[in-house]
Amino acid sequence: MAPKVLVVLTSFGHIEAANKPTGWYLPELSHPYDVLTQAGVEIVTASPKGGVAPLDPASVEMFKADPSAAAFAAEKKAVWEQTAQLASFKGRAGEFAALFYPGGHGPMFDLVDDKDSIALIEEFAAKGKPVAAVCHGPVVFVNAKRADGKALLAEKEVTAFSNAEEDAVDLSKYMPFMLEDRIKAVGGIYKKAEQPWGELVLVQDGGKLITGQNPASAKGVGEAILRAISA
Template identity: 60%
Template sequence: MAPKVLVILTSHGKLGDTGKETGWFLPEFAHPYDELVAAGFEVTTASPAGGAAPLDPNSIEMYKEDKSSVAFLNSKKALWEQTARLADFVGKADEFDAVFVPGGHGPMFDLAVDPVSQQLIAEFAAKGKVVAAVCHGPAAFVNVKLPGSGEHLLKGKKVTGFSNAEEEKMKLTQAMPFLLEDKLNEASGGGFVKADEPWGAKVVVDGKVITGQNPASAKGVGEAIVKAVKGG
């Protein structure tokens, strides 16, 4: 049987009170998708609201020269325009090998506080499944508590995500409901790590928890998911 991954996309399309659009970030789904499909994975998409998950228009423009992103944009629209509802997957972690959350600023506003998303990720972790996210995707982890023990998913783990310096360079610090680096560092007990320079690739694997720092890390997160599920 082909390995299966559940991809959780944001349903949030507004960037705080800036009046700008946001959502999920194109290469952060496209690049891992290429790695997963090449390795024979089946990909299922879900979002809190179901239906169309908003794609950050800035990511389309920024990656218009990126072959992987353009091909994904042009041929895989059903993946994000026809997502299932997250609630439909509660109690079904055994049907998948991994859960993956692409970034974009959207997850900072909905997945970080969505109780169904938190429950799903906790279920995957409790079942020993791979739990992965990239860039702002780890926002979905910041409030996840494990069933039974009630311990934080990230307690004692090394973790990464979009850094404070990168947020500042994008001039979006004030638009965020919280700073992801700070929350991840707090949740892990000081385990946040990052690349030597902003925008540098950084993938962190700690047990079954896989995180990537930024768009440059997306391909590596896909590769890490494949390795963690298939071994080798």
């Protein structure tokens, strides 16, 4: 039977203060999706509200020349427009090989403190199943705990969208907090690529915790998930 990976997308689609649409970021799902499905992995998608998970239109425009992103946007709408409700997956970690969160600014606003999401992450982690996220996706881990009560990210090398990258896209002032700072605050050992927008994927505990810094890191995160579930 093909292994299944549960992908959780944001349901948050608009930053009111900036009057700006947001959501999940196209290449951060398309690249891992391609890597995993081409290896025979089944992808199941969920979101807090279920139904359509908002795709950040800026990511469609920015990555229109990216073959993976463009093809995914054109051909795979059902993947993000027919998501199941996140709460329905609690207690079902045994059905899946791994859990993955793409980024986009949306997760900063809803998934960060979503109780169902946190419970799901803790359940997967307790069962020794890989949990992975890219760009703003790692925000989902900052409130999760390990079985011993410590923060999930405590003493782990973690990456995510950097303060410098947030400043570069001029959205720092609209964020509820800076992701790099929050990871450090919960005891994570934050790492970033030498240059903004550089690729960085960090794998901890033999593949149990996988993080990528930015859109350029998305394919590498997909490859790391595949290695972790194939081991």
